Amino acid sequence: xxxxxxxxxxxxxxxxxxxxxxxxxRIPSISTDPAYKADCDMAADxxxxxxxxxxxxxxxxxxxxxxxxxxxxxGDGPHVLFYGHYDVQPxxxxxxxxxxxxxxQVEDTPKGKVIRGRGTSDDKGQLMTFVEACRAWIAVHGSxxxxxxxxxxxxxxxxxxxxxxxxxxxxxxxxxxxxxICDTGLYGDSTPAIITxxxxxxxxxxxxxxxxxxxxxxxxxGLAMNPARVLARVIAALHDEDGRITVPGFYDGVxxxxxxxxxxxxxxxxxxxxxxxxxxxxxxxxxxxxxxLEMIWSRPTCEVNGMWSGYTGDGFKTVLPSQAHAKISxxxxxxxxxxxxxxxxxxxxxxxxxxxxxxxxxAHGASAAGQMTTTHPAFAQARRALSDEWPQxxxxxxxxxSIPIAAYFKQILDMDAMLIGxxxxxxxxxxxxxxxxxxxxxxxxxxxxxxxxxxTQTA
Amino acid sequence: xxxxxxxxxxxxxxxxxxxxxxxxxRIPSISTDPAYKADCDMAADxxxxxxxxxxxxxxxxxxxxxxxxxxxxxGDGPHVLFYGHYDVQPxxxxxxxxxxxxxxQVEDTPKGKVIRGRGTSDDKGQLMTFVEACRAWIAVHGSxxxxxxxxxxxxxxxxxxxxxxxxxxxxxxxxxxxxxICDTGLYGDSTPAIITxxxxxxxxxxxxxxxxxxxxxxxxxGLAMNPARVLARVIAALHDEDGRITVPGFYDGVxxxxxxxxxxxxxxxxxxxxxxxxxxxxxxxxxxxxxxLEMIWSRPTCEVNGMWSGYTGDGFKTVLPSQAHAKISxxxxxxxxxxxxxxxxxxxxxxxxxxxxxxxxxAHGASAAGQMTTTHPAFAQARRALSDEWPQxxxxxxxxxSIPIAAYFKQILDMDAMLIGxxxxxxxxxxxxxxxxxxxxxxxxxxxxxxxxxxTQTA
Numbered sequence: 001x002x003x004x005x006x007x008x009x010x011x012x013x014x015x016x017x018x019x020x021x022x023x024x025x026r027i028p029s030i031s032t033d034p035a036y037k038a039d040c041d042m043a044a045d046x047x048x049x050x051x052x053x054x055x056x057x058x059x060x061x062x063x064x065x066x067x068x069x070x071x072x073x074x075g076d077g078p079h080v081l082f083y084g085h086y087d088v089q090p091x092x093x094x095x096x097x098x099x100x101x102x103x104x105q106v107e108d109t110p111k112g113k114v115i116r117g118r119g120t121s122d123d124k125g126q127l128m129t130f131v132e133a134c135r136a137w138i139a140v141h142g143s144x145x146x147x148x149x150x151x152x153x154x155x156x157x158x159x160x161x162x163x164x165x166x167x168x169x170x171x172x173x174x175x176x177x178x179x180x181i182c183d184t185g186l187y188g189d190s191t192p193a194i195i196t197x198x199x200x201x202x203x204x205x206x207x208x209x210x211x212x213x214x215x216x217x218x219x220x221x222g223l224a225m226n227p228a229r230v231l232a233r234v235i236a237a238l239h240d241e242d243g244r245i246t247v248p249g250f251y252d253g254v255x256x257x258x259x260x261x262x263x264x265x266x267x268x269x270x271x272x273x274x275x276x277x278x279x280x281x282x283x284x285x286x287x288x289x290x291x292x293l294e295m296i297w298s299r300p301t302c303e304v305n306g307m308w309s310g311y312t313g314d315g316f317k318t319v320l321p322s323q324a325h326a327k328i329s330x331x332x333x334x335x336x337x338x339x340x341x342x343x344x345x346x347x348x349x350x351x352x353x354x355x356x357x358x359x360x361x362x363a364h365g366a367s368a369a370g371q372m373t374t375t376h377p378a379f380a381q382a383r384r385a386l387s388d389e390w391p392q393x394x395x396x397x398x399x400x401x402s403i404p405i406a407a408y409f410k411q412i413l414d415m416d417a418m419l420i421g422x423x424x425x426x427x428x429x430x431x432x433x434x435x436x437x438x439x440x441x442x443x444x445x446x447x448x449x450x451x452x453x454x455x456t457q458t459a
Numbered sequence: 460x461x462x463x464x465x466x467x468x469x470x471x472x473x474x475x476x477x478x479x480x481x482x483x484x485r486i487p488s489i490s491t492d493p494a495y496k497a498d499c500d501m502a503a504d505x506x507x508x509x510x511x512x513x514x515x516x517x518x519x520x521x522x523x524x525x526x527x528x529x530x531x532x533x534g535d536g537p538h539v540l541f542y543g544h545y546d547v548q549p550x551x552x553x554x555x556x557x558x559x560x561x562x563x564q565v566e567d568t569p570k571g572k573v574i575r576g577r578g579t580s581d582d583k584g585q586l587m588t589f590v591e592a593c594r595a596w597i598a599v600h601g602s603x604x605x606x607x608x609x610x611x612x613x614x615x616x617x618x619x620x621x622x623x624x625x626x627x628x629x630x631x632x633x634x635x636x637x638x639x640i641c642d643t644g645l646y647g648d649s650t651p652a653i654i655t656x657x658x659x660x661x662x663x664x665x666x667x668x669x670x671x672x673x674x675x676x677x678x679x680x681g682l683a684m685n686p687a688r689v690l691a692r693v694i695a696a697l698h699d700e701d702g703r704i705t706v707p708g709f710y711d712g713v714x715x716x717x718x719x720x721x722x723x724x725x726x727x728x729x730x731x732x733x734x735x736x737x738x739x740x741x742x743x744x745x746x747x748x749x750x751x752l753e754m755i756w757s758r759p760t761c762e763v764n765g766m767w768s769g770y771t772g773d774g775f776k777t778v779l780p781s782q783a784h785a786k787i788s789x790x791x792x793x794x795x796x797x798x799x800x801x802x803x804x805x806x807x808x809x810x811x812x813x814x815x816x817x818x819x820x821x822a823h824g825a826s827a828a829g830q831m832t833t834t835h836p837a838f839a840q841a842r843r844a845l846s847d848e849w850p851q852x853x854x855x856x857x858x859x860x861s862i863p864i865a866a867y868f869k870q871i872l873d874m875d876a877m878l879i880g881x882x883x884x885x886x887x888x889x890x891x892x893x894x895x896x897x898x899x900x901x902x903x904x905x906x907x908x909x910x911x912x913x914x915t916q917t918a
Contacts, residue, residue, distance in 0.1 A: 032774030090776055096672075158774050199677065203775045212739030213555075214890040217762045218658065218860030221790055222754040224735065225744035228763035228785075232694035239688065276683065280671030283815040285684035295681040303676045304687035305778050306769035311786060315491030315617050316662045316823035317549055318788055318861075319764050319889050327770060329777055331680055356742040364775035401677030402777075430778055431673040 001141045003453040009136040010445050017132045017445065018106060018115065018438070020050070024086070024124050025104040025117045031066055031087035032158040040066040040154045043086045047131075047152055054135055056150065061170075063162035066154030070173070073134075077146035077456040078378075081176035081415070083405055084127030084183060085156035088119035089430045096432035106438060113438035120436035122429035126182040126421050127152065129444035136449060145456040149176055153405075156183070159203065159365035160404065167412045178378045178416055179409045180451070184399055185423035186440070187268060192386035192394040192447065194379065195419035196372040197297065200332030201402035202341055203305075203364030206234070206349060208324045210357045214310070215320040224320055225356050228309040231324035234352050238302050238328075243287040245302045245330075247345050253335035257294050261398075265293045268395065278426055297398030301331040327364070331402060338366035367404035376416040378455055385450035386420070389443055422447065460600045462912040468595040469904050476591045476904065477565060477574065477897070479509070483545070483583050484563040484576045490525055490546035491617035499525040499613045502545045506590075506611055513594055515609065520629075522621035525613030529632070532593075536605035536915040540635035540874070542864055543586030543642060544615035547578035548889045555891035565897060570885075572897035579895035581888035585641040585880050586611065588903035595908060604915040608635055612864075615642070618662065618824035619863065626871045637837045637875055638868045639910070643858055644882035645899070646727060651845035651853040651906065653838065654878035655831040656756065659791030660861035661800055662764075662823030665693070665808060667783045669816045673769070674779040683779055684815050687768040690783035693811050697761050697787075702746040704761045704789075706804050712794035716753050720857075724752045727854065737885055756857030760790040786823070790861060797825035826863035835875040837914055844909035845879070848902055881906065 010017075029043035030036040044060045044067045051058035051071040058071035066087060091101040099105065104117030115125060130150075137144050151174060155162055167174060187193040210227035211220070240246055257265075272292040276282055286295040295301075305328065310321035330345075332338060346361050353359045374396065386394035399419070406417040422444035428434045469476075488502035489495040503519045503526045510517035510530040517530035525546060550560040558564065563576030574584060589609075596603050610633060614621055626633060646652040669686035670679070699705055716724075731751040735741055745754040754760075764787065769780035789804075791797060805820050812818045833855065845853035858878070865876040881903035887893045 032776065033772065090770070090772060090774075092770070092772065093673075157776075201677075201777070203777075205775070210740065213887065213892075214552075215738055216860070216889045217760070217764060217788060218660075218790060218858070219755070219884065219888075220738065221762045221859060222745040222758055222760040223731075223743050223751055224738060224740055225742070226762055228766055229694060229698065232691040232763070232766075235688060235691035236695035272682075279674055279679065279683060281669065281683055281815050283684070283813070284682050285813070285815065286681040292682055296678070299681055301676070301681040303680045303685055303777075303779055304691070304769065305676060305776060306771045306780070307687055307691075307783075308767045308771040310763065310765035311549065311551070312765045312767040312771075312784070313492065313549060313551065315549075316664070316786055316788070317491065317616075317764060317889065318660070318662075318762075320762055321765070324766075325771070327775055329676060329775070331677060354742070354744070356740050356744065399677070400680060401675070425678065428672065429678075430675045430776065 001145050003450065005140045006136045006449045007446055009140050010132065010449060013136065014442055017128070018441070021115065021125055021128045021441070022104045024128065025119055026102055028102045029087050029154065030090050031155050033090055040087055044069050044154055047086060050131065051150065054138055063166055065162045068154070068166055069150070069152040071150040073144050073148040075144045075147040078178065079147040079149070079176040080455065081149040081151055081174060081179045082130045083151050083153070083179060083181045084130065085123045085153040086127065087154045087157050088124065089122065089157050091118050093432065098433055114435040115438060115441065116433060116435045118434055120434055121423045121427035122434065123156065123183045125436035125441055126423065126444065129422065129441060130180070130182055130448050132445040133448035133452065136445070137452065145452050149174065163405065164408060164412065167408055171413055175413045176415060178376060178418065181403065181406060181417055181419045182421050183403055184401070184419045184421035185425065187395055187397050189424060190390055191392040192390045192420070193397045194383060194394060195399045196374055196396045197398045198370040198406060199300070199400055199402050200336065200338055200367045200369040200404070202330040202332060202338045202366045203327070204342065204345060205327050205362040205364060206325065207360045208353065208357055209322060211320065211322050214322050217318040217320040220320050225354055226320055227324040227357055228321055230354060230357055231307065231309065231326055234349050235304055235307070235326060237352065243285065245300065247341060247348055249344050250300065250341060253337065254300055255334040257298055265291070268293065268397070275425065296400040298333050300333050300336060303329055305329050331400060333369045336369065338368055342366060367402060368407065370404065370407040372406065373416060378418060381454040382418055382420060382451045385454035386447055389447045389450055460604050462909065464599045465595050465908045466905055468599050469591065469908060472595065473901055476587070477900070480574065480584055480587045480900070481563045483587065484578055485561055487561045488546045488613065489549050490614050492549055496525070499546055503528050503613055506545060509590065510609065513597055522625055524621045527613070527625055528609070528611040530609040532603050532607040534603045534606040537637065538606040538608070538635040539911070539914065540608040540610055540633060540638045541589045542610045542612070542638060542640045543589065544582045544612040545586065546613045546616050547583070548581065548616050550577050552891065557892055573894040574897060574900065575892065575894045577893055579893055580882045580886035581893065582615070582642045584895035584900055585882065585903065588881065588900060589639070589641055589907045591904040592907035592911065595904070596911065604911050608633065622864065623867060623871065626867055630872055634872045635874060637835055637877065640862065640865060640876055640878045641880050642862055643860070643878045643880035644884065646854055646856050648883060649849055650851040651849045651879070652856045653842060653853060654858045655833055655855045656857045657829040657865060658759070658859055658861050659795065659797055659826045659828040659863070661789040661791060661797045661825045662786070663801065663804060664786050664821040664823060665784065666819045667812065667816055668781060670779065670781050673781050676777040676779040679779050684813055685779055686783040686816055687780055689813060689816055690766065690768065690785055693808050694763055694766070694785060696811065702744065704759065706800060706807055708803050709759065709800060712796065713759055714793040716757055724750070727752070727856070734884065755859040757792050759792050759795060762788055764788050790859065792828045795828065797827055801825060826861060827866065829863065829866040831865065832875060837877060840913040841877055841879060841910045844913040845906055848906045848909055
């Protein structure tokens with residue numbers, strides 16, 4: 001089956017593809033907030049309907065949380081599984097958005113046209129690049145060039161609690177020759193990238209309790225322990241003066257950067273000044289003596305993702321709070337053991353709590369770092385196909401993010417996984433005013449069409 | 460004019476007095492939150508109407524913020540000014556209230572009947588003790604035993620921004636022989652107390668900005684500075700290992716406790732275990748080597764009243780926040796200079812901000828500590844009158860709270876002020892489930908009737 005008419009079809013159909021994406025984006029499928037449960041369900045229904053209309057055998061599959069969508073289509077080539085997620089991040093702080101995050105529109109910007117709205121880049125826009133590539137193949141050739149399984153999750157932004165059990169329960173159905181995952185970005189603005197290493201993620205929520213109720217700071221201040229002070233001491237103690245994380249044993253399993261990888265990454269000529277300048281910063285803040293790309297891709301981190309205590313509204317309230325809270329996450333690399341680090345973190349915090357206070361912990365996910373093997377022929381095929389579509393040759397890169405699905409495909413289904421995506425650093429995913437470049441969407445669809453063709457030709 | 464029929468009238472009228480108080484309590488006059496501006500106005504109107512009905516020449520007086528209420532009544536005795544405030548604290552966290560904070564009710568508790576609701580103790584219930592004492596005098600004798608000015612503020616819980624200008628602009632009208640202030644508590648459960656020293660209050664809000672937008676902690680974590688970490692380091696640095704505050708020059712003007720005051724306070728046999736035990740604590744957390752009462756009444760403090768950064772909702776969001784915020788207050792004693800401490804605090808914080816971050820400050824009030832002179836004969840008269848009403852003799856005590864109005868009466872109007880109130884430590888003012896004991900309300904009204912009588916008899 002020839003490629004060119006498929007690419008032509010993609011170009012001609014782009015306006016309709018954008019309208020379809022906007023329909024999906026309008027559904028506020030925020031998975032972490034129980035208030036949006038019905039919307040997550042609706043997003044899954046939308047995908048099932050779209051895939052059935054294209055000829056897939058698609059269904060919504062229940063889990064204890066939000067449903068999975070699984071779709072199959074017959075084909076002669078290799079069996080390819082594609083993964084994406086239809087859930088999105090919360091939108092707060094809402095007042096920083098320049099438009100309704102769930103009323104997406106194409107906007108002209110100095111850097112070109114973008115689609116603005118929550119989930120445009122992470123991950124609905126990326127997910128739809130693959131769906132639209134399939135649509136074009138079917139429209140032109142009446143069928144797909146490969147046997148296909150699509151697998152869409154609705155809990156990626158909330159720790160994927162149902163993912164592993166679902167994969168275990170449906171291992172036979174989900175196993176293919178190779179997995180394709182579209183939830184990552186380009187390197188820079190125009191270099192297509194295949195991710196070969198990912199950081200793991202450990203999430204912890206801590207609640208420190210001092211007095212059993214909020215107190216008047218005039219009546220009790222000076223005598224009663226303030227849990228916000230205790231929390232501040234805990235957070236301040238998590239890094240030393242050199243930016244290293246102080247949790248005992250934290251660096252067990254963190255590999256030094258190999259000379260080979262250091263050289264490959266130096267070749268990428270990472271523009272640290274532009275990367276930080278885009279977000280109003282200029283000074284790398286991580287561990288002293290590390291390369292910037294190394295800090296993001298191959299060093300572990302500890303970040304406060306949220307903290308709160310006492311009165312946070314307008315004006316002033318002289319309360320001595322009963323509780324202080326923090327959401328803290330660790331990005332992990334190499335063979336760092338998430339569960340061992342969780343235990344060491346909890347012990348370290350517990351040891352810092354004064355006798356009169358108490359602390360409780362809640363777990364929010366724990367996944368190890370991932371390292372891809374690139375020996376499967378699909379890696380070289382995809383690299384060539386991407387290089388044909390984009391102005392720069394495709395590169396093997398690392399990622400600071402955490403996409404444990406790649407590791408699960410290997411561990412549970414014994415499949416290699418290729419992480420290829422078309423997001424950009426300035427997409428503001430997880431932030432207000434998220435966007436996806438129209439060129440990312442368009443060339444992303446074309447990229448998948450080329451990759452499917454390349455894998456089929458040589459299969 | 461005789462006292463006994465007035466006390467009898469107070470006893471007989473108590474149910475009606477409670478109903479009147481409940482009317483006032485139902486108005487959510489939260490002064491710090493602009494959303495409740497109309498309610499503050501309504502509370503002032505309610506007071507004016509009530510006082511006019513009793514025969515006062517009462518009016519609502521505009522300010523740039525919430526209005527003042529000023530009322531006058533002629534009388535033959537000394538000229539007495541009474542101060543209270545009709546505004547209340549915010550009610551969050553609302554889910555910790557056992558009932559609607561603005562639907563007050565009398566409840567039976569193991570310790571006796573209480574009126575439950577926001578403002579019952581701070582300060583509407585206390586304010587109304589004096590109004591009801593006046594009502595009883597007028598009902599029995601047709602007039603008051605003293606020339607009277609009532610002065611009610613609506614901004615006490617939000618830093619009293621209009622108070623000093625209003626007192627300056629209306630000095631002649633407000634000046635009396637002595638000021639009575641009802642916004643404090645009993646000592647313990649049954650010892651009436653006249654406050655002779657008050658802590659000052661300095662409020663600061665700080666906002667630390669790192670990146671100019673919220674970031675994805677996977678994409679930027681390790682390279683971009685997290686302002687929550689910076690804020691934690693600042694807060695952790697405000698106290699040393701011995702609980703002393705580290706702001707340079709902070710202890711300038713902090714007097715040592717005199718032997719005389721130490722002895723008087725030791726006589727009060729402060730039950731530290733019960734005081735802390737009431738709020739689920741057992742270990743004094745302030746400066747090492749200080750008496751518990753000293754920590755509350757005559758040592759300065761620094762407390763975090765609120766802090767927030769990043770994602771604080773349900774679930775988890777791997778955001779690297781753009782900003783971190785804290786509301787911090789200092790209680791001041793002796794001759795500590797609030798403005799000098801504000802400057803030193805801001806410099807200390809500024810010096811801790813990394814080159815890539817910035818900090819802004821907002822001022823929330825600055826008042827020095829107050830020390831009463833007790834030579835005015837009204838002090839001895841009130842002490843005797845209170846001793847007649849309550850099972851224990853009245854005591855001169857300190858207060859950890861900050862009621863700058865007493866100092867303003869002295870500085871601006873050259874009046875001595877007596878701080879007498881009937882709250883209890885377990886009233887949960889500024890907290891969920893605030894209450895005022897029915898006995899505090901009832902005996903409070905009787906106390907003011909006795910005090911007015913005592914001041915008149917000997918004037």
